[in-house]
Amino acid sequence: MGDIMNIAVIIEHNIEIGGNFQHALSIIKILNERSCPEYNFKFFTTNQRNVDHFKQLGIELLLITNVKQYKLSYIAKLVASKFIRNDNMLSIQLDILLNNYNIDLLYFISHSELALKVSRINYIFTVLDLCHRDHAEFPEVRRSGEFERREGLFQYVLPKAARIITDSEVGKANIVRRYNIDSDRIMVVPFFPAESILETAQKDVPLSFIDIKKKYNIPDKYIFYPAQFWAHKNHVYILHGLKILKEKYQIILHAIFSGSDQGNLEFVLSKADELGIRELIHYVGFVDNREMPCLYKQSLALVMPTYFGPTNIPPLEAFMLGVPVLYSDLPGLREQVAGAALLLDLHDPESLARQLIKVIKGDDQVKTLVERGRQKVFTFTEDNYWEIIRMALDDYSEKMRCWK
Numbered sequence: 001m002g003d004i005m006n007i008a009v010i011i012e013h014n015i016e017i018g019g020n021f022q023h024a025l026s027i028i029k030i031l032n033e034r035s036c037p038e039y040n041f042k043f044f045t046t047n048q049r050n051v052d053h054f055k056q057l058g059i060e061l062l063l064i065t066n067v068k069q070y071k072l073s074y075i076a077k078l079v080a081s082k083f084i085r086n087d088n089m090l091s092i093q094l095d096i097l098l099n100n101y102n103i104d105l106l107y108f109i110s111h112s113e114l115a116l117k118v119s120r121i122n123y124i125f126t127v128l129d130l131c132h133r134d135h136a137e138f139p140e141v142r143r144s145g146e147f148e149r150r151e152g153l154f155q156y157v158l159p160k161a162a163r164i165i166t167d168s169e170v171g172k173a174n175i176v177r178r179y180n181i182d183s184d185r186i187m188v189v190p191f192f193p194a195e196s197i198l199e200t201a202q203k204d205v206p207l208s209f210i211d212i213k214k215k216y217n218i219p220d221k222y223i224f225y226p227a228q229f230w231a232h233k234n235h236v237y238i239l240h241g242l243k244i245l246k247e248k249y250q251i252i253l254h255a256i257f258s259g260s261d262q263g264n265l266e267f268v269l270s271k272a273d274e275l276g277i278r279e280l281i282h283y284v285g286f287v288d289n290r291e292m293p294c295l296y297k298q299s300l301a302l303v304m305p306t307y308f309g310p311t312n313i314p315p316l317e318a319f320m321l322g323v324p325v326l327y328s329d330l331p332g333l334r335e336q337v338a339g340a341a342l343l344l345d346l347h348d349p350e351s352l353a354r355q356l357i358k359v360i361k362g363d364d365q366v367k368t369l370v371e372r373g374r375q376k377v378f379t380f381t382e383d384n385y386w387e388i389i390r391m392a393l394d395d396y397s398e399k400m401r402c403w404k
Contacts, residue, residue: 030386159180
């Protein structure tokens with residue numbers, strides 16, 4: 001084996017995906033900045049927009065263009081393993097591309113069906129969540145063969161992975177239980193806040209101040225929820241909570257929703273009309289990174305009643321900026337924010353109203369939670385991540401000496 005091992009790091013998500021893209025961006029920046037004589041990282045993407053975006057950050061992404069997209073739509077394609085074995089041309093195309101760059105190992109930093117095409121090169125695979133199994137009822141993981149696509153991907157890809165990276169100990173236990181994977185092959189790497197949030201927290205001021213209330217014509221205090229409009233994000237829960245605040249407690253509170261529409265926006269806005277609180281809801285769409293710190297810091301609180309986890313990025317960003325967090329009281333999610341957030345009973349929107357009243361009144365409990373959040377978010381650092389990935393690479397490098 002040569003002195004340097006070449007590792008292809010692959011990102012497929014684009015920036016509109018939201019948190020998963022921001023986490024991938026953080027990982028790529030860490031790897032790009034690490035000076036290491038043993039390991040050489042080359043960054044690849046299937047998305048031209050990513051090439052342009054990272055170029056502005058001084059990072060070169062190589063565009064994968066000659067590999068046909070392969071969609072595993074039905075579990076039958078997986079079960080009939082003959083289907084995958086006979087699809088040799090796709091594997092040959094990818095292998096040729098990677099061999100041209102002398103790649104020794106692949107690192108998929110998000111869910112990627114490109115892993116289905118890899119035949120000769122080992123890989124590290126990232127599992128961001130298993131929510132198709134946690135909450136299979138939701139349309140986004142139920143319709144158009146999406147459940148089968150995800151399940152087929154994991155069943156085929158995970159047993160072959162040299163290492164698997166996931167977000168939490170809860171996520172790790174779920175992988176072991178559902179896919180019969182040895183636990184010592186799974187590494188836990190928590191999510192990182194977006195770079196714009198990190199920079200703002202370090203400077204203690206927004207990178208560029210934007211008066212949010214003035215920009216969006218909001219006369220009163222607002223809560224903030226950055227989330228794409230999927231059903232599982234549970235925006236409707238917030239609507240019911242705001243209605244209770246208004247009618248039962250005579251408290252007017254606005255909400256800003258940011259994020260791209262994945263098919264549920266019209267339903268949420270029509271529900272706001274039906275509940276008589278449409279004037280309190282402000283949909284601002286996809287928000288530039290420069291505006292995001294201002295949206296957080298000028299809000300009363302982050303409110304995130306999502307069903308999907310076990311972890312998410314917005315609570316970490318709110319912790320970092322000293323913003324109160326109201327979060328789903330569900331397994332995994334409650335562990336992510338343990339001792340640092342107000343928990344929400346998703347069966348009872350009045351629990352949201354009660355918790356918001358604590359924030360509005362400046363309850364001492366809220367101040368304590370905010371301080372704990374600040375401390376909590378710095379428990380896992382970029383150096384911690386590098387130590388984990390470095391150990392995995394060292395182990396693989398030793399084994400690779402047996403054949404290369």
